[in-house]
Amino acid sequence: MRRGDVTEDDGTWVGLSLDLRDRLRPGLCVYSAGNRLLISQGDAPVLLAVIDPGYAGVDFWRTDAYRSIVPPLRADEARALAGSTQRWAHRFARFLADAPDGPLHEGRWLLSPEGRLRGRDAGVPLAEHWGELLVEGHPDGYIDWFVHSGSWEVLPSRPMPDAGDSRVKAYRKQARDGTLPPVLTWWISGLDCHLILDGHARLAAAIAESVEPALLELRRVTPRDELSARVDEAVGAYTSEIARFAGLRATRSPSVPDGAALMGPVLARRLRALDTAGRPTWSWPLPGGAARWDRIVEEVTNSRDWPPS
Known part of the structure; x- marks a missing residue:
């Protein structure tokens, strides 16, 4: 994989360009069958989704199968990188390139701190702002494209830990010290939101400390x-x-x-x-189509009545 920093004319860092040429299909893959989506990590279903017929949103069912592509981050590494989003982008790029079960496939990508998230209005507490951005619900929930149009919400790939979680407690000191590593997200156009690839506990720690979390958004760009x-x-x-x-x-x-x-x-x-310039997320036709999707739904939901009619 080739990578290179992208900057403005004045030298301001915009992001890290990634160019991958030898991976035709990713390990963390989006499959589609009509208005149905499946995100699978290897053979394990991670997320099932069905788009509302009126395109008002997406019903989803999240399993507990997702495994982070980023190994545990050590405190000494966080101190060495000193909270630099640019330096962390290069570090995460190596993890992404080496992960056989990550989202990268052949083409061009951008790791950028300038994602599509709606900015926080003046005077709005950080916890309240992120309470609106984070998509709730486990195992099932709804991504609202109508009420939250233009917000480009954030969907955790696993339930968010609470402030008392041991990992969150460990990260809260880094949040106060300004050495907290960024949260890594993946923009998925078919969901019209960001999926957290790594950093659930770090995000929870930043919110608990009322510290604006650093983010790195991975998105596909012009081929x-x-x-x-x-x-x-x-x-x-x-x-x-x-x-x-x-x-x-x-x-x-x-x-x-x-x-x-x-x-x-x-x-x-x-x-x-x-x-x-961003491009839509690639998806692959689901082998077996809608019938296969329905069978996976029955397996992961234990035949619960989902999606809602």
């Missing part, structure tokens, strides 16, 4: 072939504009600017946007 074609289009548009300015200088006045100062920044913004 190589499309990126190459779009770059050619952007460069072609820039070249055409420069030629237009040259024509104006020749036919009207030498005082007409050559256009580089105007169009150069436009080209730079277009290229940067192309490099980080």
Whole structure:
């Protein structure tokens, strides 16, 4: 896997670009059968979901099968990385690349702190804000696309621990010290929300300490072939504009600017946007289709009446 830092013109870090070329299907995989989704880690169903016929939301059933792709993070490692989201992005990238049961597959990805989460309004307590962002319910629940449209909620991949949990207590000191590692999330377009890949206890610790949690969002971005074609289009548009300015200088006045100062920044913004533009999450057809999905539902729910009609 190739990786490289993405920055603004002023050097501000935007995220970490990941380019994977040798994994056709991930170990943590999204399968689809019509309006039904299955997220499976290896052979183990992690999440079953069915999209509302009116596209108002998603009913989900979460199993306890998910296993984090990130090994336990040591306190000395957290101190060494000093709460730097950029440095943690490189660390998590190694975990993602090495994990056979992670979400990465062939293509381009971005690990970025600038996710789609709705920002906290002034004066709103942090616990209240995250109480609205976190999707509740275990084993079943509902991701509301109507009431929470544009919020891009966060779905824990396992039940959130409470403030008294031993792991949360250990992380609360790091939250106070400013060395708490980021929470790793995966943007899944079919759910229109973020799935927590690692960091449930860290998120709970940050909320308990009223400390804004650091986040790293993993999302799929423009694939190589499309990126190459779009770059050619952007460069072609820039070249055409420069030629237009040259024509104006020749036919009207030498005082007409050559256009580089105007169009150069436009080209730079277009290229940067192309490099980080999100793309829908890939899903694979579920072998056996809807009938297979129904059988998995019966197995994991013990034939409970789910999804609700």
